[in-house]
Amino acid sequence: MKHVDQWTDNTTQRRQDWYFRLGAIGIGIAILALWEVLPLTGLVNPIILPPFSKVAVALFTLMQQPFFPGHLAVTFNEIIIGFIIGTLLGLGIGIALAVWPSAKRLAYPFVVGFQAIPKIVFAPLFIAWFGFGQTSKIVMAVVIAFFPVLINTMVGLESVPSDARKLMRSLKATPLQIFWKVSFLHALPIIFAGVQAAFTFAVIGAIVGEFVGSQEGLGYLLNLYNFQLRIDRAFAVIVILATIGAAGFFLLEWADRKFIFWRERS
């Protein structure tokens, strides 16, 4: 009986999932159709918003340009390196602050203060400090990306149930054992949510850095096409950036489901 119930539950669940998926696809198609039709009717100036089909063509031709792979690689590098360094930095500082209470008390005001600053204001500064190359963009990505990881690491490590710690203490576990066998794994679902946010932020950091000053990268291309009023190409770059962001996000989502299988999911 129990198994049968579970099975029917699963199928209704799956059917609902499909309804929602189809609904989302429907909405997507509607938006694209509107995008195509509005500029053609003249309600929207096609120079401001080129129809979807023109953007699709622009995307196709852009990707075949010989200069394109270089720009893509530059931005991709900035994002990935910024994301990795930012994640490790956030993780390291978060763990240090969580396991060392006096460090936390000393550093917390600065952490909070730093969080209050819109980090984008540093972009021109980083260009001045680290030049027009990739370094300044990576630094920008790191500075934005490390924050959610830091906060989530601290919150996650502090939310370890006291009973679990008590159990480990009753077993005479060393602090290191308590950390690796209980605290860290307990915090991992929360930390990973921060890591997911970090990826999105790393994309923002890299692009903002490129906007402010660069001679290569997708952000540079986007800026250039804007100035040239080649809005179809500008949209094509946006589509590529959106794809990178979404791909990273869903990859991490997949990793989350696979490796953090014990996470409570609603």
Next chain:
Amino acid sequence: MPNPKLQLVEAPVAGASDRSVINTRSISKIFSLPEGPVTALRDVNITVSKGDFVSFVGPSGCGKSTLLNIIAGLLPPTSGTAELYGEAITSPSRRMGFMFQTAVLLPWRTVEGNVLLPAEVYGMDPKAVRDKARSVIEAVGLKDFIKAYPKQLSGGMQQRVALARVLTYEPEILLMDEPFGALDEFTREAMNLELMRITQSAGITCIFVTHNITEAVFLSDKVVVMTPRPGKVSGVVDVTLPRPREIETMKDPAFADLIFEVRNLLGRHI
């Protein structure tokens, strides 16, 4: 009522009585809170003999958990000492196993993985413990769930895992803080019978915290009745009902008398 001072004089010197496993010698515990000090325990003297099943009963806040934590070596007393075989308890000991009100399982570990956690912490070779762990998991009725994860188990099953986790390491003393308090009446009864069977056959000394008088009398050789503000022992009831005990034991008129006696000791203070 015996004078506690007198009791102290009469109490055996450390090591003098070979049957006493745990002694508390005028334990007091004062928590300092921002609103002022809270006396959780005052001058508590109890003796637990080898193989005995002892329950602590009392209303909420009378210090049962505090006393158990002190005995477990998880909490230092403000004054007095708790002794294990005549030696002061200053930190947890592997001779004592601890069970909580909730199972406290690690959700990323299977039933077996959870039961093997102490082995890893103790630095034992998990392979050497695996067979023992499996037989204990079977003994608590979870044979088919060895590879299951905690969230796939009911509350009662999770508590069985916790019991298996502690029994696998053959503790001489089992300390339990309302271990089945979160379970429904039927499951709790079944778990109690099982606990009694296992601890009796292994000769494990048990200290069991509960606020269920019937449960305390049914399981115990001794019921320590505690009263709040400040938490202290108001009396100890010796339960002389024969063993092995079954559900039918509850029909025994002596059972009702004992419950009444415990209630009486409590009643004067609530």
